[in-house]
Amino acid sequence: xxxxxxLGTQRYLIQRPWGDIPTGPGRVSDVAVDRAGRIYVLLRADxxxxxxxxTVIVLDADGMRLDAWGEGVMDGHMLATAPDGSVHVVxxxxxxxxxxxxxxxxxxxxxxxxxxGQPFNSPCDVCFAPDxxxxxxxxYAASRVHRFKPDGTPGGGWGEPGRGPGQFCTPxxxxxxxxxxxxxxxxxxxxxQIFTEGGEFLREITDVFKPMDVVSDAEGNWWVTDQxxxxxxxxxxxxxxxxxxxxxxxxxxxxxxxxxxxxLAEMTPSRLTRLAPVQG
Numbered sequence: 001x002x003x004x005x006x007l008g009t010q011r012y013l014i015q016r017p018w019g020d021i022p023t024g025p026g027r028v029s030d031v032a033v034d035r036a037g038r039i040y041v042l043l044r045a046d047x048x049x050x051x052x053x054x055t056v057i058v059l060d061a062d063g064m065r066l067d068a069w070g071e072g073v074m075d076g077h078m079l080a081t082a083p084d085g086s087v088h089v090v091x092x093x094x095x096x097x098x099x100x101x102x103x104x105x106x107x108x109x110x111x112x113x114x115x116x117g118q119p120f121n122s123p124c125d126v127c128f129a130p131d132x133x134x135x136x137x138x139x140y141a142a143s144r145v146h147r148f149k150p151d152g153t154p155g156g157g158w159g160e161p162g163r164g165p166g167q168f169c170t171p172x173x174x175x176x177x178x179x180x181x182x183x184x185x186x187x188x189x190x191x192x193q194i195f196t197e198g199g200e201f202l203r204e205i206t207d208v209f210k211p212m213d214v215v216s217d218a219e220g221n222w223w224v225t226d227q228x229x230x231x232x233x234x235x236x237x238x239x240x241x242x243x244x245x246x247x248x249x250x251x252x253x254x255x256x257x258x259x260x261x262x263x264l265a266e267m268t269p270s271r272l273t274r275l276a277p278v279q280g
Contacts, residue, residue, distance in 0.1 A: 014275060042076045055076045128176065192214055251266055
């Protein structure tokens with residue numbers, strides 16, 4: 001039996017579970033794609049109960065495993081690829097962003113390990129502008145978006161607890177679109193806020209319920225997963241363009257592949273779901 005969904009004019013075949021993902025410790029928490037089309041799947045394990053194991057699984061476009069690394073990540077929450085090809089993993093409860101090469105070699109980190117508030121306090125997500133500027137959604141014990149210059153030095157930020165513009169209750173995911181606008185999944189305020197790269201509030205999308213992740217396509221449209229669960233596409237201005245139910249219990253992470261497929265990281269049950277575009 002096969003299942004299909006339609007988003008806009010595109011019909012997709014639902015493929016689940018998809019990809020060569022190990023079935024040992026750790027649950028699928030996020031997925032990211034680099035410019036070469038390599039897929040990075042993040043596994044979140046319990047460092048107190050589970051034996052050390054790779055936390056980043058690298059797949060090709062067909063789902064075949066290419067590599068596995070990241071044994072030193074204690075509490076992987078989300079990850080992103082940078083314009084230079086490096087892979088940045090949010091190690092949530094160590095309060096760090098760890099930078100790896102595409103081969104898994106550790107290159108450095110941002111934030112002081114095991115020191116909350118220096119500057120992160122259980123961060124959630126990381127993303128990059130085309131010039132390498134980094135944004136971090138921080139997070140579970142903070143209500144702030146941090147900005148770092150392409151050379152890695154702090155570049156300011158914005159946010160505080162609350163429900164008004166520029167205020168957050170769990171900034172769970174961040175993304176920069178082609179127009180240079182920064183989207184923040186303000187999860188527990190059930191909205192996506194849109195800002196300039198400098199933090200000026202532009203608009204919000206409220207037709208979501210506890211949004212989990214956001215990315216954008218080549219046109220600048222926003223793709224958002226939420227806890228209904230739904231996958232929604234909004235225009236850059238925030239108008240709903242299309243919507244579908246593509247997973248059973250909600251996707252914690254989301255990525256768009258250059259081949260036109262959509263990748264969804266599901267934690268319950270733990271798996272990667274692929275929406276494969278149907279031609280014709």
